[in-house]
Amino acid sequence: MEELTELDRRIVAALQLDGRCSWAEVARLAGTTESTAARRGGKLLEDGTVRVVGVADPLVCGLGQPVLVQLNCAPGAVRSVVDVLAARSDTRFLALSTGNWDIITEIIVPSRQVLVQALVDEVGGLAGVHRTSSALVTRNFAMRHDWSRDLLDAAPTAVPSSADALADPVEPCVLDDVDRNLLAALADDGRRQFRDLAKGLTVGETGVRRRIERLVASRALVFSTLVSPAALGFQVELFASLKVDLAQLDEVARLLAERTEVRYVSATAGAADLVCEVILARPADIYSFTTGVLGGLPGVRSVEIGLELENHKRAYRPFEI
Template identity: 30%
Template sequence: MESIDRRLVHALQIDGRAPFAKIAGVLGISEHTAARRYQRLKERGIRVRGALNRFRLGHHAWTLRLRCTPDAGPALAQALARRDDTFWVHLMSGGTEISCLQQVKNPDELLLDRLPRRLVDVSAHNVLRGFASPGTWRGLACLEPDEVAALRPEFEPEPPTELTPLDEALLGTLEVDGRAGYADLAATTRTSESTARRRVEHLRRTGVLELRLDADPSRFGFATQARLWMRVEPRSLAAVGVTLATHSEVYFAAATTGPANLVASVTCRSGGDLYRYLTERIGSLDGVRETETAPVLRTLKRVALSEGEAFPCHA
């Protein structure tokens, strides 16, 4: 990928709805070039999508780990990806394992009782605290600190409120295209452009609307991905989680309930790099008692229709 495209991708990761004129000014290119380059990125499967962060509405985030027979894996993963309350659906370990995130209003809404019988094992872990999310993945970072600061959106935070039918309609459109213009949003939801703008800005300020870059890391040269389950001494859990968030290999890390109390998703350029990451970086962390690794075969869902920050993440 060309340098200008990498810089554009990083800019969109910082603020997925930043006007092309603003992005162009920071990157030192023309507005036309920024828009044209983004269109080319979309044609390659790299785009901005919106996602509903149900945690901000009081919902609970869970990470599910499902082991199944090889013939059941692909179909089950596809079924999970079609649900509107699941995120980051991974088919792993040669197709015999699935991992995903689910947000539910009440724990009894977990889909465990609706799963097929061809499962070997099922475990559900409540996400207690997030340390890293796809929106903060450092593997894309290439802009200078002053450029990042110029692009970072500044909102006065507002408390979330119950979604209105208009909000739900706007979110539905933004899930498909996170950069949809306000005129298009107004036409799609049958409201005025000013109202569409006001409601979208409100959803962003409350954190209910997350804008995330939807892209396969392999597009950027990170061909090897894996899910890690770690058993960490409780006294070291916070420190290990904070440290993982600084690793460029990590695009998701969270403390959870269960015997493996820290889960992470990592992406590396090769299997050799993954080996070095596990042995040198994870292996050197104090308090990590045990690490289990499952290679990701395929990701069936990330952001929305194809994942947002689906868990409570704190800086």
């Protein structure tokens, strides 16, 4: 994929701060005119280079428990396994990886019975799958949607990082049919206007605005601007699994969550105590990150690194219109 121009990157970085912000605000953050921001940003959205989507949090929405699954496959079977996993509606994340595992995926399961069926009968039973490992995600510390904010000359301090909202545990949010319809519509296009979202619903434009504000405030809904890191000049995506002294796990997780290059941090009950996803500009940065950042964390006993070769899914659609 070709890298975007410097101005296009700044426009995308502004959208990653707030996927629903006006073109005037995008222009201010990117250092251009409103008409230029609307024209160039609109083209990136139209051709699919960039997507703004509303993401429902499964834990807050009471939809189920995230489970991290890693798979080793027979030579030649990886592509077919990826295709099956990508087609699953409960798959939230899916990537090819180097290291000890060929595929890393995250699925959302509503119950233990469904988990058994998914792991044993469905995923574990796929042709070509030789070995699997699974871990329950017990706490999410960061799900960063603004990892490109450093591309802006001065990222506004008034706009909180998308990792900040995960500082404390969340309470489940009770959804009704209107909420579910809004979440389904925003999963297709996170920039849809309130008046368009209100069509066919029992609430008007003002009611839709209030609903979305409530969903965002309760952390049931997050807006994410999806773009390939390579298009913005970031050449490396890696997945790190850490074994940590349990007394220091919370401190280590929070230190990682504070870093802009760390897109995702979760505690897991499995082979690793913490897992994190990291975006870096150059392959040379892997060494400095592993030694300078991971190596400086307290209580870390071991680290396993895998490079993400291809990302096949980073969206979750629990509701359909």
